[in-house]
Amino acid sequence: MSALDWHPWQPVPPLPRPRLLTPAVLAEWIDGGQAFRWQARPDRSLEGGWLHHHVRLRLHPSDSTLEFSAPATTDLTATADALHTYLAGPPADEDLLPWRSDPSLAVALAAYPGLRILRQPFGETLLGFVCSATKQIPQIKQMLALVASRHGSHAAPESEWRALPTWAELASVSEEELRACSLGFRARHVAGIARFLAANPGWLTATEHAPYPEAKARLIELPGVGEKVADCVLLFGAARLEAFPVDTWIIKAMARRYGLDGWRPEQIAHFGRTHFGAHAGLAQQYLFAHERALARAARL
DNA sequence: GCACAGGTAGATT
DNA sequence: AATCTACCTGTG
Numbered sequence: 001m002s003a004l005d006w007h008p009w010q011p012v013p014p015l016p017r018p019r020l021l022t023p024a025v026l027a028e029w030i031d032g033g034q035a036f037r038w039q040a041r042p043d044r045s046l047e048g049g050w051l052h053h054h055v056r057l058r059l060h061p062s063d064s065t066l067e068f069s070a071p072a073t074t075d076l077t078a079t080a081d082a083l084h085t086y087l088a089g090p091p092a093d094e095d096l097l098p099w100r101s102d103p104s105l106a107v108a109l110a111a112y113p114g115l116r117i118l119r120q121p122f123g124e125t126l127l128g129f130v131c132s133a134t135k136q137i138p139q140i141k142q143m144l145a146l147v148a149s150r151h152g153s154h155a156a157p158e159s160e161w162r163a164l165p166t167w168a169e170l171a172s173v174s175e176e177e178l179r180a181c182s183l184g185f186r187a188r189h190v191a192g193i194a195r196f197l198a199a200n201p202g203w204l205t206a207t208e209h210a211p212y213p214e215a216k217a218r219l220i221e222l223p224g225v226g227e228k229v230a231d232c233v234l235l236f237g238a239a240r241l242e243a244f245p246v247d248t249w250i251i252k253a254m255a256r257r258y259g260l261d262g263w264r265p266e267q268i269a270h271f272g273r274t275h276f277g278a279h280a281g282l283a284q285q286y287l288f289a290h291e292r293a294l295a296r297a298a299r300l
Numbered sequence: 301g302c303a304c305a306g307g308t309a310g311a312t313t
Numbered sequence: 314a315a316t317c318t319a320c321c322t323g324t325g
Contacts, residue, residue, distance in 0.1 A: 133307040139323060140306085184321025189308085195306060226308045247306040264315080265307095288306075 005072035009058065011068040013084040016091060019114035020064045025041050028289050030057060034118045034236045036128045036141045037148075048146050051121055052153075053082050054161035073158060080181040081257070089117040090239035092282040098275070105276075105283060108290035115286055118236055122208040124164050125237025126219070129229045130193065138184075146181035167204065172195035183274035189224025196222065227266065244272035244280040253291040 038048030045058035102220040120248035186281035219230035
């Protein structure tokens with residue numbers, strides 16, 4: 001058996017609120033800016049992973065159900081289990097969003113029907129979004145690919161997949177080496193966080209499980225982590241649907257759709273949490289995806 | 301050449 | 314408390 005062999009396509013274990021996805025929704029969900037370790041393949045499948053898990057995802061050619069595969073040497077049962085956690089995400093529900101009374105939200109929901117929030121590993125999500133500051137998604141992916149290839153460990157001896165380094169592993173990577181991975185000024189932040197976490201065992205896990213306001217306040221103590229990054233980490237890496245990350249796209253979307261011109265990010269975040277409610281993070285992801293799609297369409 | 305990119309932090313007003 | 318600026322690097 002070659003190390004390049006993959007298992008036959010398998011159905012992904014049933015997810016909550018099943019829907020038929022389109023390729024565009026699948027791509028936006030998996031590779032639209034929540035996670036940075038996925039790559040589109042020529043056959044329209046997506047290849048990527050998290051921690052030591054390396055998988056491919058596709059929609060079944062005829063019935064559009066979600067399928068996965070993994071390298072032939074991996075245990076499919078364990079992978080399916082981890083994949084289910086990763087994809088099922090928090091119990092987000094569009095019907096808890098005010099789309100009936102909010103035409104702008106309704107349009108965004110209709111643009112990517114079935115878009116979900118991932119449940120990524122907390123530590124990896126923190127690393128990814130600390131690296132995301134003022135970078136475009138392809139560049140963030142490139143930075144993290146370099147960090148993984150140079151400083152991450154193999155999933156298995158024969159595997160091509162390199163996990164991102166854990167924070168414990170990053171503690172022994174110099175800022176210089178991180179700069180060599182094109183992190184720029186983010187290298188200082190990553191190195192600083194790694195040092196802090198090495199000196200404070202248990203801090204990250206306690207933060208992951210703290211109530212949202214406390215978890216966010218703790219994350220913001222870290223160098224390179226402000227409101228936006230903290231909310232991304234809590235939304236995509238800790239299933240906190242009340243987190244409402246406000247980035248440049250959301251600032252644009254809220255100005256255009258809700259008349260919030262000139263509002264400061266924190267005011268927009270407050271508006272988002274009160275207007276969209278307990279699942280505001282889900283609304284954010286739809287608005288983000290829709291606003292970017294409109295910008296792409298305008299460039300063509 | 302230069303503005304801008306899923307921001308943050310420290311200085312200045 | 315609001316606004317300004319430096320911070321790396323790749324892309325258009």
